Amino acid sequence: MLKEFKGKTILVTGGTGSIGSEIVRQLLKFKPRAVRIFARHEDRHYQMMHEFGIDGVRGKALRFIVGDIRDKDRLRMAMEGADMVFHAAALKQVAMSEYNPFEVVKTNIIGTQNIIEVARDLSVPKVIGISTDKVAEPEGILGVSKLMAEKLFLASYYYKGNKKTKFACVRFGNVLGSRGSVLPLIKKQIQKNGVVAVTDPKMTRFVMTIPQAANLVLAVTKMMRGQEVFVLKMPSARLLDLAQAAVNYYAPIFGKNPSDIKVKIIGKRAGEKIHEKLLADYETPRALETKDMYILIPHEKGIVRENYNKNYSAAPALLNSRKFSSEFAPKLSPAALARLIKEIESDEGWA
Numbered sequence: 001m002l003k004e005f006k007g008k009t010i011l012v013t014g015g016t017g018s019i020g021s022e023i024v025r026q027l028l029k030f031k032p033r034a035v036r037i038f039a040r041h042e043d044r045h046y047q048m049m050h051e052f053g054i055d056g057v058r059g060k061a062l063r064f065i066v067g068d069i070r071d072k073d074r075l076r077m078a079m080e081g082a083d084m085v086f087h088a089a090a091l092k093q094v095a096m097s098e099y100n101p102f103e104v105v106k107t108n109i110i111g112t113q114n115i116i117e118v119a120r121d122l123s124v125p126k127v128i129g130i131s132t133d134k135v136a137e138p139e140g141i142l143g144v145s146k147l148m149a150e151k152l153f154l155a156s157y158y159y160k161g162n163k164k165t166k167f168a169c170v171r172f173g174n175v176l177g178s179r180g181s182v183l184p185l186i187k188k189q190i191q192k193n194g195v196v197a198v199t200d201p202k203m204t205r206f207v208m209t210i211p212q213a214a215n216l217v218l219a220v221t222k223m224m225r226g227q228e229v230f231v232l233k234m235p236s237a238r239l240l241d242l243a244q245a246a247v248n249y250y251a252p253i254f255g256k257n258p259s260d261i262k263v264k265i266i267g268k269r270a271g272e273k274i275h276e277k278l279l280a281d282y283e284t285p286r287a288l289e290t291k292d293m294y295i296l297i298p299h300e301k302g303i304v305r306e307n308y309n310k311n312y313s314a315a316p317a318l319l320n321s322r323k324f325s326s327e328f329a330p331k332l333s334p335a336a337l338a339r340l341i342k343e344i345e346s347d348e349g350w351a
Helices: 018-028 042-052 072-079 094-099 101-121 141-159 182-192 210-223 239-253 281-286 305-312 334-346
Strands: 009-013 034-039 062-066 084-087 126-132 166-172 174-176 195-198 204-209 228-232 236-238 262-265 287-289 293-296
Touching: 009 018, 009 072, 018 034, 018 042, 018 210, 034 042, 034 072, 042 062, 072 101, 084 101, 094 101, 094 141, 101 126, 101 141, 126 141, 126 210, 141 166, 166 210, 174 182, 174 210, 174 334, 182 195, 182 239, 195 239, 204 210, 204 239, 204 334, 210 228, 236 239, 239 262, 239 334, 281 287
Parallel strands: 009 034, 009 084, 034 062, 084 126, 126 166, 166 228, 174 204, 195 262
Antiparallel strands: 204 236, 228 293, 287 293
16 A cells, blocks of 8 residues: 555545545555645535644645536646546435436536546546445436446546556445435434434445545555456445434433434435345346455456456355345344444544
């Protein structure tokens, strides 16, 4: 890792978000020449500047750039001279995406195309895109848009020419504690009115922590050969179990009795699925498997599959579709969920 990032100039789009900011924190451990934080939210830039200490030694490696990936000219200025790009900028709210599909297209699809085209033009060596398990057999606008973003990354192979830029994607589950995720929402509901809304008691999700997500992204940077999708193996959680664990943890903090907190079932929202999948059925034949992740390798003619197997010390994934579904994946126990929530609350790096 030190060799991969030391002395490098790195651009992080969406760098003030939950995942992006944690990627920045992790990168600073490896002494990069500069980390350019690219995001459109002025106030979050301001908050991060003070978190890292704008007059301190760590702050000298950071560049705070206000901009939008929809603006190709601004993106080009930010990316010039970069050695690698972590593309974490996206619209990611399921419900908001359903009501604002044109905006989702502009950011998640056209914005991603801008990333690809500018990176190619500037011959940036490596670009890693952040994706979601919602792309596997998507039901809503968000999943479809992120699937298209993945497809654009992988299809960059057809525009490769003599360019050396490599592209890869990392697919996440529900990142607990991130902005807009279910856990901060439950916490606010407990604090405000003591009623926790759960969409469906049968609903399950793959879950991971922000540091896990960021660590996976950095590990992929060293592993990637180009045109892959890396999918972390994650445990699953029932949302009802997560809600109850959150009630038990947060209620006493807010001076309330956990038994007085009511759980209200509100029904599945537009664009949501009851269960998520790590891989779609059509993807499994080209999936490799390691101890910690699945790796979707490209299927384009001329790309030798065996070279990828050797590079990762990976074997073909066992084609059992049940293990790719959050419905059948190993579930976190109430005790494990309680420990996870405590870990999240005690970590200073959580946003």
